[in-house]
Amino acid sequence: MSVKPGWQGRFFEDFEIGDIYQHPLGRTITDTDNTWFTLLTMNTNQAHFNAQVGADSEFGKMLVVSPLTISIAIGQSVTDLTQNAFANLGLDELKLTAPVFSGDTLWSESIVLSKRESGSRPKAGIVTVKTRTLNQDAVEVLSFKRTFYVHKKEAGGAGTLFPQAAEPLSLEES
Numbered sequence: 001m002s003v004k005p006g007w008q009g010r011f012f013e014d015f016e017i018g019d020i021y022q023h024p025l026g027r028t029i030t031d032t033d034n035t036w037f038t039l040l041t042m043n044t045n046q047a048h049f050n051a052q053v054g055a056d057s058e059f060g061k062m063l064v065v066s067p068l069t070i071s072i073a074i075g076q077s078v079t080d081l082t083q084n085a086f087a088n089l090g091l092d093e094l095k096l097t098a099p100v101f102s103g104d105t106l107w108s109e110s111i112v113l114s115k116r117e118s119g120s121r122p123k124a125g126i127v128t129v130k131t132r133t134l135n136q137d138a139v140e141v142l143s144f145k146r147t148f149y150v151h152k153k154e155a156g157g158a159g160t161l162f163p164q165a166a167e168p169l170s171l172e173e174s
Contacts, residue, residue: 009083011153012115012125019112021080026136027072028105029064037068064100073133073142076108081129087149089126094144098135105136113145123155 038048046053047063054062082088100106110131118124127150133142 007079007083010080010150011084011155012127012150013153015112015115015125015127015150017112017114020109021077021111022109023076023080023107025076025079026105026107027076029068029072029100029102031062031102034062034064034068034102037071038065041065041067043067059099059101061101064102064104066096066100069096069100069106069133069142070094070144072106073108073131073144074146076106076133077110077129077131077146081110081127081146082148082150084155085148085150086124088146089149090145090147092145092147094142096142098139098141100135100141104141106133106141107135108133110146118149121149123152124149125152126150 035049043065045065047057048065049062051062054060057063108131110129112127112129114128116126118126126147128145128147130143130145132140135141
């Protein structure tokens with residue numbers, strides 16, 4: 001038997017301009033997500049946590065706080081984009097293009113816009129992508145450009161730290 005490595009993420013060499021990654025995990029936002037994130041970030045706009053204020057708004061219900069939408073979109077992209085990154089360098093042209101509500105399911109996809117070797121870090125490169133997030137009805141709710149430093153395959157800092165058990169995993173039942 002041998003250990004089969006799980007997905008290790010992309011390295012600088014794996015990115016090609018024009019590649020599109022449809023990030024595999026959708027995320028349904030709940031009232032709890034919205035309330036906790038609003039409180040965590042100390043956002044005092046009641047449109048995000050007061051049902052009466054939300055009902056009296058032009059939307060007729062509470063809005064999901066925008067930084068939560070942004071955080072979910074970035075998180076959804078990690079598997080494909082930044083599993084091996086070590087620094088975000090910029091978030092540009094951020095647009096919140098439609099409201100998000102509790103119960104919406106968000107999906108994100110990204111296209112590689114550019115890549116270049118790092119001038120100061122020979123074992124890394126810089127990649128820029130555009131990400132957009134869609135709701136369950138395929139309505140775009142968010143878009144942004146993101147630039148990040150990502151390790152090259154030869155970099156030592158991109159490895160796993162999985163602990164090694166004293167006894168190997170076995171097919172035999174205990």
